[in-house]
Structures are given as structure tokens and as C-alpha cells.
Amino acid sequence: MDVFVIDPSKVRDIAPDVLDTDGRLRVMPAAYWATTTPEERQLFGHQHGLYSFPTTELVDHLRALIGDRTAIEISAGHGVLAEALGIPATDSRQQDKEPYRSIYLASGQPTVPYGPNVIDCHASRAVRQYKPQVVIGCWITHKYDPANHAARGNEAGVDEPDILRNCETYVVIGNQRVHELKPLWTRPHTIEYPPFVYSRAQNGTPDFIAIWRGIRATA
DSSP states (O other): OOOOOOOOSSOOOOHHHHBBSOOOOBBBBBHTTTTTTTTHHHHHHHHHOOOOOOBHHHHHHHHHTTTTTTTEEEEEEEEEHHHHHHHHEEOOOOOGGHHHHHHHHHHTTTOOOOOTTTOOOOOHHHHHHHOOEEEESOOOOOOOOOOGGGGOOOOOOOOOOHHHHHHEEEEEEEEETTTOOOOGGGGGEEEEETOOOEESSOSSSEEEEEEEEEOOOOO
């Protein structure tokens, strides 16, 4: 795990720019995020329990990818991306529940501010309930597999092979270093590093959009 020490007194607070009057993350143009530094994004993300920052360009890109197909977002967190796309937002809301909430608070890590539109529904249940053709996920932590300990993950993480079995297209937005151990990388996929994807990652590696073809794909 990368550890970075930031002195808040020496880093600009971008919260007034990117949070609305209700304290929710705004969907901003990539041009705005290009004016911020990795330290500013890292500090803001840490202080507000946020990991990825949707841009208007990302929303347009995903909207074109979805087309006229049905879609949901899993592990939606703040729910802002799904809201902008007009699709259901689902999340297990793990950080609202014990013992996870206490663990985060004890470590000084603010928990995710789950959006009012985010339905309490774990990813595997969500794909069965909604039967989406496209599944979108930002900053997905995969499910821990004891047989593959080196890949790490979380015991309550997303069973990504199960997601692939229940959709046509699985789209993940993440960071190269943060998500480098994802077991799904061994499966055929496409990946791009658009200039309009931004996150709190401060490790010198790019953010990405990766796409896997699901079992339900017909063409």
C-alpha cells in the first residue's frame, strides 16, 4: 500500500469548487480537474471519503458506450455517476455497517458518503435483480479468494467473474497501481487511459477505463 503524508495547511482545499450545497460531489468538466494537483485531489478525496471524480466527458463517454442498452452501476458509493447517467445505483454500503464502519473511523479514514439514490444491494444480487446488459463500476475492490492470497482483495468485495456471467459488458474505471492485482486482468479485455478520468490516486500511474465482454454478450 502506498502511503503519502500531506500537510493540509499547504494544499489548496478544492471542496468549495466541487461539492454542491448539499455536500454532494459535482460532475465537473475534465478541464477543471486538470487545474488541480495530485495532492489536492488526494487530500480532498481522503477528507470526504471519495475515490473517483466523474467528469462530464466520462459521463458522455459511458452514455455512448451504453447506447440503448440497460445498465446499472455497482459499488456506486456517492451515486453521482449513476445519477448523471440516469441508471440505478447499487452498493452493499459496507462502510455504513459494522464492523467496517468502526474500523474505518478508528483508522482516521472517513467513510463513503453514500448518495440518497444508492440502493443497498450487493453487486451479485444487483445483476440478478436488474438483469442489466451493461454493468459500470468505479474503484471496484474484488472479492478475496483464499486460493489466490497474493491478489488480496476484500472478503466482502465484488465477485467479478460472477458479474461477467450476468451481463454483456462490464466496465471498470480505476487506477493502474491501485487495481494492478485484479484477477480479472487474466481475462480478455480492452483498456484505455483517457485524459478525462480523474481520481484521488497519488502514485504516478494513470487512471483507466477497462472493458470485459460478459457471458451474456451475443455479438
